[in-house]
Amino acid sequence: MTLDEIIDKIERQYAPLSEDCKSELIKVAKPLMVPKNTILVKEGQYSNKAFFIVKGCARAFYLKDGKDITDWFAFENDFISSINSFFSNMPSPHYIEVLEDAFLIELKREDIDRLSDQFHDFERLNKVIITKTMLQQQERIVSLQFQSSRQRYARLIEIYPNITQRVLLSHIASYIGITLETLSRIRRPNLT
Amino acid sequence: MTLDEIIDKIERQYAPLSEDCKSELIKVAKPLMVPKNTILVKEGQYSNKAFFIVKGCARAFYLKDGKDITDWFAFENDFISSINSFFSNMPSPHYIEVLEDAFLIELKREDIDRLSDQFHDFERLNKVIITKTMLQQQERIVSLQFQSSRQRYARLIEIYPNITQRVLLSHIASYIGITLETLSRIRRPNLT
DNA sequence: CGAAAATTTGATCGAAGTCAATCATTGTGG
DNA sequence: CCACAATGATTGACTTCGATCAAATTTTCG
Numbered sequence: 057m058t059l060d061e062i063i064d065k066i067e068r069q070y071a072p073l074s075e076d077c078k079s080e081l082i083k084v085a086k087p088l089m090v091p092k093n094t095i096l097v098k099e100g101q102y103s104n105k106a107f108f109i110v111k112g113c114a115r116a117f118y119l120k121d122g123k124d125i126t127d128w129f130a131f132e133n134d135f136i137s138s139i140n141s142f143f144s145n146m147p148s149p150h151y152i153e154v155l156e157d158a159f160l161i162e163l164k165r166e167d168i169d170r171l172s173d174q175f176h177d178f179e180r181l182n183k184v185i186i187t188k189t190m191l192q193q194q195e196r197i198v199s200l201q202f203q204s205s206r207q208r209y210a211r212l213i214e215i216y217p218n219i220t221q222r223v224l225l226s227h228i229a230s231y232i233g234i235t236l237e238t239l240s241r242i243r244r245p246n247l248t
Numbered sequence: 249m250t251l252d253e254i255i256d257k258i259e260r261q262y263a264p265l266s267e268d269c270k271s272e273l274i275k276v277a278k279p280l281m282v283p284k285n286t287i288l289v290k291e292g293q294y295s296n297k298a299f300f301i302v303k304g305c306a307r308a309f310y311l312k313d314g315k316d317i318t319d320w321f322a323f324e325n326d327f328i329s330s331i332n333s334f335f336s337n338m339p340s341p342h343y344i345e346v347l348e349d350a351f352l353i354e355l356k357r358e359d360i361d362r363l364s365d366q367f368h369d370f371e372r373l374n375k376v377i378i379t380k381t382m383l384q385q386q387e388r389i390v391s392l393q394f395q396s397s398r399q400r401y402a403r404l405i406e407i408y409p410n411i412t413q414r415v416l417l418s419h420i421a422s423y424i425g426i427t428l429e430t431l432s433r434i435r436r437p438n439l440t
Numbered sequence: 441c442g443a444a445a446a447t448t449t450g451a452t453c454g455a456a457g458t459c460a461a462t463c464a465t466t467g468t469g470g
Numbered sequence: 471c472c473a474c475a476a477t478g479a480t481t482g483a484c485t486t487c488g489a490t491c492a493a494a495t496t497t498t499c500g
Contacts, residue, residue, distance in 0.1 A: 139383070172372070176368040179371045179372055180364070180371055182375055183374055186375060186378050186379050191336060194332070194385060197385060197392065200425070201317070201392060201422075201425045205487080224446070224447095225446075233392070235488075236448095237447090237488085239447095241449085243447095243448095417479065426457090429456090429457080429459095430455085432481080435480095
Protein backbone atom coordinates (compact mmCIF):
# COMPACT_ATOMS: atom_id res chain seq x y z
CA MET A 57 0.00 0.00 0.00
CA THR A 58 1.46 3.33 -1.06
CA LEU A 59 1.53 6.47 1.04
CA ASP A 60 -0.90 8.03 -1.46
CA GLU A 61 -3.38 5.26 -0.95
CA ILE A 62 -3.02 5.57 2.82
CA ILE A 63 -3.65 9.28 2.74
CA ASP A 64 -6.72 8.64 0.59
CA LYS A 65 -7.90 6.30 3.28
CA ILE A 66 -7.36 8.89 5.98
CA GLU A 67 -9.27 11.44 3.93
CA ARG A 68 -12.20 9.07 3.45
CA GLN A 69 -12.20 8.14 7.11
CA TYR A 70 -11.87 11.64 8.52
CA ALA A 71 -11.83 14.72 6.25
CA PRO A 72 -10.61 15.62 2.75
CA LEU A 73 -7.38 17.48 2.08
CA SER A 74 -6.29 19.77 -0.73
CA GLU A 75 -3.65 18.54 -3.18
CA ASP A 76 -1.14 21.05 -1.82
CA CYS A 77 -1.71 19.87 1.69
CA LYS A 78 -1.39 16.23 0.68
CA SER A 79 1.91 16.73 -1.05
CA GLU A 80 3.28 18.44 2.07
CA LEU A 81 1.89 15.67 4.24
CA ILE A 82 3.59 13.01 2.14
CA LYS A 83 6.92 14.70 2.80
CA VAL A 84 6.64 14.30 6.54
CA ALA A 85 4.68 11.04 6.91
CA LYS A 86 7.07 8.30 7.88
CA PRO A 87 6.07 4.70 7.07
CA LEU A 88 7.15 2.23 9.68
CA MET A 89 7.12 -1.57 9.78
CA VAL A 90 7.38 -2.81 13.34
CA PRO A 91 7.22 -6.30 14.80
CA LYS A 92 4.85 -7.43 17.52
CA ASN A 93 5.71 -6.33 21.06
CA THR A 94 7.64 -3.24 19.98
CA ILE A 95 7.43 -0.44 22.50
CA LEU A 96 6.90 2.77 20.53
CA VAL A 97 6.80 5.10 23.51
CA LYS A 98 8.16 4.57 27.00
CA GLU A 99 6.87 5.99 30.25
CA GLY A 100 8.59 9.24 31.23
CA GLN A 101 9.51 10.04 27.66
CA TYR A 102 8.41 13.27 25.98
CA SER A 103 6.68 11.80 22.99
CA ASN A 104 5.73 14.12 20.21
CA LYS A 105 4.68 11.43 17.80
CA ALA A 106 1.32 10.17 16.62
CA PHE A 107 0.90 6.89 14.79
CA PHE A 108 -1.66 5.98 12.20
CA ILE A 109 -2.27 2.26 12.02
CA VAL A 110 -2.40 0.92 8.49
CA LYS A 111 -2.21 -2.73 9.56
CA GLY A 112 -1.97 -4.34 12.98
CA CYS A 113 -2.90 -3.06 16.38
CA ALA A 114 -1.44 -1.31 19.39
CA ARG A 115 -2.33 -0.25 22.87
CA ALA A 116 -1.49 2.52 25.30
CA PHE A 117 -1.03 1.32 28.86
CA TYR A 118 0.53 2.34 32.07
CA LEU A 119 2.03 0.81 35.12
CA LYS A 120 0.20 1.67 38.30
CA ASP A 121 1.73 0.12 41.42
CA GLY A 122 3.33 -2.54 39.26
CA LYS A 123 0.04 -3.36 37.52
CA ASP A 124 -0.24 -3.07 33.78
CA ILE A 125 -3.37 -1.12 32.87
CA THR A 126 -4.52 -0.69 29.28
CA ASP A 127 -5.90 2.74 28.54
CA TRP A 128 -6.48 2.65 24.79
CA PHE A 129 -6.64 0.22 21.88
CA ALA A 130 -6.00 1.20 18.29
CA PHE A 131 -6.69 -0.92 15.21
CA GLU A 132 -6.61 -0.35 11.46
CA ASN A 133 -7.44 3.27 10.52
CA ASP A 134 -7.07 4.50 14.09
CA PHE A 135 -4.51 6.91 15.42
CA ILE A 136 -2.64 6.36 18.64
CA SER A 137 -0.37 8.61 20.64
CA SER A 138 0.59 9.21 24.19
CA ILE A 139 -2.28 11.57 24.66
CA ASN A 140 -0.92 13.60 27.59
CA SER A 141 2.54 13.92 26.20
CA PHE A 142 1.38 14.72 22.70
CA PHE A 143 -1.23 17.30 23.62
CA SER A 144 0.06 18.71 26.90
CA ASN A 145 3.75 18.32 26.42
CA MET A 146 4.26 16.32 29.60
CA PRO A 147 6.42 13.26 30.16
CA SER A 148 4.27 10.38 29.00
CA PRO A 149 2.53 8.42 31.74
CA HIS A 150 1.85 5.79 29.07
CA TYR A 151 3.72 3.16 27.21
CA ILE A 152 2.63 2.46 23.67
CA GLU A 153 3.05 -1.12 22.56
CA VAL A 154 2.47 -2.76 19.20
CA LEU A 155 0.42 -5.95 19.69
CA GLU A 156 0.76 -7.47 16.20
CA ASP A 157 3.36 -7.05 13.48
CA ALA A 158 2.28 -3.69 12.17
CA PHE A 159 2.51 -1.15 9.41
CA LEU A 160 2.31 2.37 10.82
CA ILE A 161 2.64 5.92 9.66
CA GLU A 162 4.50 8.13 12.09
CA LEU A 163 3.83 11.85 12.31
CA LYS A 164 5.68 14.35 14.47
CA ARG A 165 3.75 16.97 16.37
CA GLU A 166 5.84 19.80 14.99
CA ASP A 167 4.87 18.71 11.48
CA ILE A 168 1.24 18.33 12.46
CA ASP A 169 1.28 21.78 14.04
CA ARG A 170 3.01 23.32 11.06
CA LEU A 171 0.58 21.74 8.58
CA SER A 172 -2.31 22.81 10.78
CA ASP A 173 -1.11 26.40 10.67
CA GLN A 174 -0.43 26.27 6.98
CA PHE A 175 -3.54 24.46 5.77
CA HIS A 176 -7.04 25.08 6.99
CA ASP A 177 -7.86 21.59 5.62
CA PHE A 178 -5.33 19.98 7.82
CA GLU A 179 -6.54 21.87 10.87
CA ARG A 180 -9.99 20.49 10.13
CA LEU A 181 -8.69 16.94 9.73
CA ASN A 182 -7.04 17.36 13.08
CA LYS A 183 -10.22 18.63 14.65
CA VAL A 184 -12.22 15.76 13.23
CA ILE A 185 -9.81 13.17 14.60
CA ILE A 186 -9.76 14.78 18.03
CA THR A 187 -13.55 15.07 18.03
CA LYS A 188 -13.89 11.39 17.24
CA THR A 189 -11.51 10.54 20.07
CA MET A 190 -13.48 12.75 22.41
CA LEU A 191 -16.73 11.00 21.51
CA GLN A 192 -15.15 7.60 22.10
CA GLN A 193 -13.97 8.77 25.48
CA GLN A 194 -17.44 10.06 26.25
CA GLU A 195 -18.87 6.62 25.60
CA ARG A 196 -16.18 5.08 27.74
CA ILE A 197 -16.93 7.37 30.67
CA VAL A 198 -20.60 6.47 30.48
CA SER A 199 -19.66 2.82 30.36
CA LEU A 200 -17.32 3.02 33.35
CA GLN A 201 -19.73 5.13 35.33
CA PHE A 202 -22.94 3.13 35.05
CA GLN A 203 -22.52 -0.23 33.51
CA SER A 204 -21.75 -3.47 35.30
CA SER A 205 -18.60 -5.29 34.31
CA ARG A 206 -20.75 -7.67 32.21
CA GLN A 207 -22.31 -4.80 30.32
CA ARG A 208 -18.96 -3.14 29.74
CA TYR A 209 -17.54 -6.34 28.32
CA ALA A 210 -20.59 -6.88 26.12
CA ARG A 211 -20.28 -3.34 24.82
CA LEU A 212 -16.59 -3.76 24.01
CA ILE A 213 -17.37 -6.90 22.03
CA GLU A 214 -20.09 -5.00 20.21
CA ILE A 215 -17.58 -2.33 19.18
CA TYR A 216 -14.69 -4.72 18.46
CA PRO A 217 -16.29 -8.11 17.72
CA ASN A 218 -13.02 -9.97 17.28
CA ILE A 219 -10.90 -8.17 19.83
CA THR A 220 -10.47 -11.35 21.89
CA GLN A 221 -8.61 -12.94 19.01
CA ARG A 222 -6.24 -10.01 18.76
CA VAL A 223 -5.37 -8.90 22.27
CA LEU A 224 -4.80 -10.63 25.60
CA LEU A 225 -7.69 -10.93 28.01
CA SER A 226 -5.60 -9.25 30.67
CA HIS A 227 -5.43 -6.15 28.47
CA ILE A 228 -9.16 -6.22 27.88
CA ALA A 229 -9.84 -6.67 31.58
CA SER A 230 -7.84 -3.64 32.65
CA TYR A 231 -9.30 -1.59 29.79
CA ILE A 232 -12.82 -2.14 31.07
CA GLY A 233 -11.69 -1.61 34.64
CA ILE A 234 -11.89 -5.12 36.05
CA THR A 235 -9.45 -7.87 36.97
CA LEU A 236 -8.46 -10.72 34.72
CA GLU A 237 -10.21 -13.17 37.05
CA THR A 238 -13.49 -11.31 36.91
CA LEU A 239 -13.31 -11.16 33.12
CA SER A 240 -12.70 -14.87 32.99
CA ARG A 241 -15.80 -15.49 35.10
CA ILE A 242 -17.87 -13.15 32.96
CA ARG A 243 -16.87 -15.05 29.86
CA ARG A 244 -17.64 -18.43 31.35
CA PRO A 245 -20.58 -20.32 29.76
CA ASN A 246 -23.68 -18.95 31.33
CA LEU A 247 -24.83 -20.46 34.60
CA THR A 248 -28.20 -18.79 34.92
CA MET B 249 -19.82 42.79 30.36
CA THR B 250 -20.04 43.44 26.62
CA LEU B 251 -19.93 40.81 23.92
CA ASP B 252 -16.56 42.22 22.84
CA GLU B 253 -15.12 41.71 26.28
CA ILE B 254 -16.48 38.19 26.40
CA ILE B 255 -14.94 37.30 23.07
CA ASP B 256 -11.64 38.73 24.31
CA LYS B 257 -11.93 36.40 27.24
CA ILE B 258 -12.58 33.41 25.00
CA GLU B 259 -9.57 34.33 22.90
CA ARG B 260 -7.34 34.59 25.94
CA GLN B 261 -8.64 31.34 27.31
CA TYR B 262 -8.46 29.32 24.11
CA ALA B 263 -7.06 30.82 20.88
CA PRO B 264 -6.90 34.24 19.17
CA LEU B 265 -9.22 35.27 16.36
CA SER B 266 -8.83 37.70 13.49
CA GLU B 267 -10.87 40.91 13.51
CA ASP B 268 -12.95 39.69 10.58
CA CYS B 269 -13.75 36.50 12.35
CA LYS B 270 -14.65 38.31 15.54
CA SER B 271 -17.06 40.64 13.83
CA GLU B 272 -18.82 37.66 12.23
CA LEU B 273 -18.87 35.88 15.56
CA ILE B 274 -20.49 38.85 17.28
CA LYS B 275 -23.32 38.69 14.76
CA VAL B 276 -24.28 35.15 15.74
CA ALA B 277 -23.40 35.03 19.45
CA LYS B 278 -26.60 35.31 21.44
CA PRO B 279 -26.35 36.58 25.03
CA LEU B 280 -28.77 34.90 27.38
CA MET B 281 -29.72 35.59 30.99
CA VAL B 282 -31.33 32.55 32.56
CA PRO B 283 -32.51 31.86 36.10
CA LYS B 284 -31.41 28.95 38.26
CA ASN B 285 -32.98 25.58 37.42
CA THR B 286 -33.63 26.42 33.78
CA ILE B 287 -33.47 23.38 31.54
CA LEU B 288 -31.57 24.43 28.40
CA VAL B 289 -31.75 21.09 26.64
CA LYS B 290 -34.15 18.22 27.20
CA GLU B 291 -33.56 14.53 26.68
CA GLY B 292 -34.61 13.34 23.24
CA GLN B 293 -34.21 16.78 21.71
CA TYR B 294 -31.90 17.40 18.78
CA SER B 295 -29.80 20.13 20.28
CA ASN B 296 -27.51 22.02 18.01
CA LYS B 297 -26.51 24.64 20.55
CA ALA B 298 -23.40 25.21 22.58
CA PHE B 299 -23.31 27.54 25.57
CA PHE B 300 -20.40 29.56 26.86
CA ILE B 301 -20.74 30.38 30.53
CA VAL B 302 -19.93 33.97 31.37
CA LYS B 303 -21.34 33.77 34.89
CA GLY B 304 -22.99 30.94 36.78
CA CYS B 305 -22.81 27.21 36.32
CA ALA B 306 -24.58 24.35 34.64
CA ARG B 307 -24.51 20.61 34.38
CA ALA B 308 -25.30 17.93 31.83
CA PHE B 309 -27.05 14.92 33.29
CA TYR B 310 -29.18 12.03 32.28
CA LEU B 311 -31.83 9.84 33.68
CA LYS B 312 -30.85 6.20 33.85
CA ASP B 313 -33.58 3.94 35.23
CA GLY B 314 -35.08 6.95 36.97
CA LYS B 315 -31.75 7.94 38.51
CA ASP B 316 -30.32 11.37 37.84
CA ILE B 317 -26.68 11.07 36.83
CA THR B 318 -24.48 14.10 36.29
CA ASP B 319 -22.10 13.75 33.40
CA TRP B 320 -20.50 17.17 33.16
CA PHE B 321 -20.13 20.41 35.11
CA ALA B 322 -19.43 23.75 33.50
CA PHE B 323 -18.44 26.94 35.29
CA GLU B 324 -17.27 30.39 34.22
CA ASN B 325 -15.30 30.31 30.93
CA ASP B 326 -16.38 26.77 30.16
CA PHE B 327 -18.50 25.60 27.28
CA ILE B 328 -21.30 23.13 27.66
CA SER B 329 -23.40 21.31 25.12
CA SER B 330 -25.20 18.06 24.74
CA ILE B 331 -22.07 16.41 23.45
CA ASN B 332 -23.68 13.54 21.52
CA SER B 333 -26.38 15.64 19.99
CA PHE B 334 -24.09 18.50 19.10
CA PHE B 335 -21.29 16.44 17.60
CA SER B 336 -23.09 13.37 16.32
CA ASN B 337 -26.45 14.80 15.49
CA MET B 338 -28.38 12.33 17.65
CA PRO B 339 -31.29 12.98 19.96
CA SER B 340 -29.69 14.16 23.16
CA PRO B 341 -29.39 11.56 25.90
CA HIS B 342 -28.64 14.46 28.24
CA TYR B 343 -30.49 17.25 29.89
CA ILE B 344 -28.64 20.49 30.41
CA GLU B 345 -29.61 22.40 33.51
CA VAL B 346 -28.50 25.79 34.79
CA LEU B 347 -27.58 25.51 38.47
CA GLU B 348 -27.24 29.21 39.34
CA ASP B 349 -28.74 32.34 37.80
CA ALA B 350 -26.51 32.59 34.78
CA PHE B 351 -25.25 34.73 31.95
CA LEU B 352 -24.59 32.60 28.88
CA ILE B 353 -23.64 33.00 25.27
CA GLU B 354 -25.51 30.70 22.94
CA LEU B 355 -24.02 29.54 19.66
CA LYS B 356 -25.74 27.42 17.04
CA ARG B 357 -23.86 24.59 15.41
CA GLU B 358 -24.66 25.80 11.93
CA ASP B 359 -22.99 29.12 12.77
CA ILE B 360 -20.04 27.38 14.37
CA ASP B 361 -19.66 25.15 11.33
CA ARG B 362 -19.97 28.06 8.94
CA LEU B 363 -17.42 30.15 10.82
CA SER B 364 -15.12 27.14 11.01
CA ASP B 365 -15.30 26.78 7.24
CA GLN B 366 -14.87 30.45 6.64
CA PHE B 367 -12.10 31.22 9.12
CA HIS B 368 -9.08 29.06 9.75
CA ASP B 369 -8.79 30.91 13.09
CA PHE B 370 -12.18 29.79 14.17
CA GLU B 371 -11.50 26.21 13.16
CA ARG B 372 -8.45 26.35 15.39
CA LEU B 373 -10.40 27.83 18.30
CA ASN B 374 -12.81 24.97 17.87
CA LYS B 375 -10.04 22.42 17.83
CA VAL B 376 -8.48 23.89 20.95
CA ILE B 377 -11.75 23.75 22.86
CA ILE B 378 -12.41 20.17 21.79
CA THR B 379 -8.85 19.17 22.65
CA LYS B 380 -9.23 20.62 26.11
CA THR B 381 -12.47 18.70 26.59
CA MET B 382 -10.80 15.53 25.41
CA LEU B 383 -7.97 15.95 27.90
CA GLN B 384 -10.43 16.52 30.72
CA GLN B 385 -12.24 13.35 29.73
CA GLN B 386 -8.95 11.49 29.65
CA GLU B 387 -8.28 12.52 33.22
CA ARG B 388 -11.78 11.49 34.18
CA ILE B 389 -11.38 8.03 32.65
CA VAL B 390 -8.17 7.49 34.57
CA SER B 391 -9.89 8.66 37.70
CA LEU B 392 -12.89 6.34 37.24
CA GLN B 393 -10.72 3.41 36.27
CA PHE B 394 -8.15 3.35 39.06
CA GLN B 395 -8.94 5.63 41.87
CA SER B 396 -10.98 4.83 44.94
CA SER B 397 -14.07 6.90 45.56
CA ARG B 398 -12.11 8.85 48.20
CA GLN B 399 -9.39 9.69 45.72
CA ARG B 400 -11.89 10.71 43.07
CA TYR B 401 -13.61 13.05 45.46
CA ALA B 402 -10.30 14.53 46.61
CA ARG B 403 -9.30 15.09 43.00
CA LEU B 404 -12.58 16.82 42.18
CA ILE B 405 -12.10 19.19 45.13
CA GLU B 406 -8.57 19.85 43.90
CA ILE B 407 -9.90 20.87 40.50
CA TYR B 408 -12.97 22.75 41.77
CA PRO B 409 -12.17 23.79 45.35
CA ASN B 410 -15.53 25.38 46.05
CA ILE B 411 -17.76 23.08 44.05
CA THR B 412 -19.55 21.91 47.19
CA GLN B 413 -20.85 25.43 47.74
CA ARG B 414 -22.21 25.61 44.21
CA VAL B 415 -23.75 22.26 43.38
CA LEU B 416 -25.67 19.60 45.26
CA LEU B 417 -23.82 16.67 46.76
CA SER B 418 -26.05 14.30 44.87
CA HIS B 419 -24.78 15.78 41.60
CA ILE B 420 -21.18 15.46 42.74
CA ALA B 421 -21.75 11.87 43.86
CA SER B 422 -23.12 10.71 40.53
CA TYR B 423 -20.43 12.66 38.66
CA ILE B 424 -17.68 10.70 40.42
CA GLY B 425 -19.62 7.47 40.03
CA ILE B 426 -20.75 6.82 43.59
CA THR B 427 -23.98 7.12 45.55
CA LEU B 428 -24.96 10.09 47.64
CA GLU B 429 -24.68 7.94 50.78
CA THR B 430 -21.13 6.90 50.01
CA LEU B 431 -20.16 10.50 49.34
CA SER B 432 -21.67 11.51 52.65
CA ARG B 433 -19.58 8.87 54.43
CA ILE B 434 -16.43 9.95 52.60
CA ARG B 435 -16.96 13.52 53.68
CA ARG B 436 -17.58 12.60 57.30
CA PRO B 437 -14.92 13.75 59.81
CA ASN B 438 -12.16 11.18 59.66
CA LEU B 439 -12.48 8.08 61.78
CA THR B 440 -8.99 6.64 61.37
C1' DC C 441 8.34 -31.87 24.05
C1' DG C 442 8.56 -28.93 27.89
C1' DA C 443 8.78 -24.40 29.98
C1' DA C 444 6.72 -20.08 30.19
C1' DA C 445 2.72 -17.44 29.55
C1' DA C 446 -2.17 -17.08 29.60
C1' DT C 447 -6.44 -18.33 31.44
C1' DT C 448 -9.61 -20.59 34.53
C1' DT C 449 -11.40 -21.85 38.91
C1' DG C 450 -12.05 -21.64 43.96
C1' DA C 451 -12.32 -19.47 48.55
C1' DT C 452 -12.46 -15.41 51.04
C1' DC C 453 -12.78 -10.42 51.81
C1' DG C 454 -13.95 -5.65 51.51
C1' DA C 455 -15.64 -1.33 49.34
C1' DA C 456 -19.50 0.55 47.96
C1' DG C 457 -24.51 -0.22 46.92
C1' DT C 458 -29.32 -0.60 48.59
C1' DC C 459 -33.02 0.20 51.57
C1' DA C 460 -34.77 2.66 55.34
C1' DA C 461 -34.97 5.99 58.84
C1' DT C 462 -33.62 10.34 60.74
C1' DC C 463 -31.72 14.92 60.84
C1' DA C 464 -30.89 19.58 58.69
C1' DT C 465 -31.83 23.31 55.69
C1' DT C 466 -34.54 26.02 52.69
C1' DG C 467 -38.20 28.43 51.09
C1' DT C 468 -43.16 29.60 50.80
C1' DG C 469 -47.89 30.65 52.13
C1' DG C 470 -50.89 31.84 55.87
C1' DC D 471 -42.19 36.29 60.09
C1' DC D 472 -43.06 31.98 61.72
C1' DA D 473 -44.53 27.15 60.64
C1' DC D 474 -44.11 23.43 58.36
C1' DA D 475 -43.61 21.08 54.08
C1' DA D 476 -40.28 19.92 50.81
C1' DT D 477 -35.77 19.16 49.65
C1' DG D 478 -31.15 17.80 50.82
C1' DA D 479 -27.80 15.31 53.72
C1' DT D 480 -26.46 11.94 57.19
C1' DT D 481 -26.45 7.60 59.47
C1' DG D 482 -27.37 2.61 60.15
C1' DA D 483 -28.02 -2.32 58.83
C1' DC D 484 -27.43 -5.42 55.49
C1' DT D 485 -26.13 -7.17 50.81
C1' DT D 486 -23.57 -7.67 46.70
C1' DC D 487 -20.19 -7.32 43.11
C1' DG D 488 -15.88 -7.61 42.06
C1' DA D 489 -10.98 -7.75 44.25
C1' DT D 490 -7.47 -10.55 46.19
C1' DC D 491 -4.86 -14.59 47.07
C1' DA D 492 -3.90 -19.14 45.72
C1' DA D 493 -3.83 -23.00 42.95
C1' DA D 494 -4.82 -25.67 38.76
C1' DT D 495 -5.32 -25.97 33.97
C1' DT D 496 -4.70 -24.73 29.15
C1' DT D 497 -2.23 -22.60 25.42
C1' DT D 498 1.71 -20.94 23.05
C1' DC D 499 6.02 -21.24 21.26
C1' DG D 500 11.19 -22.02 21.25
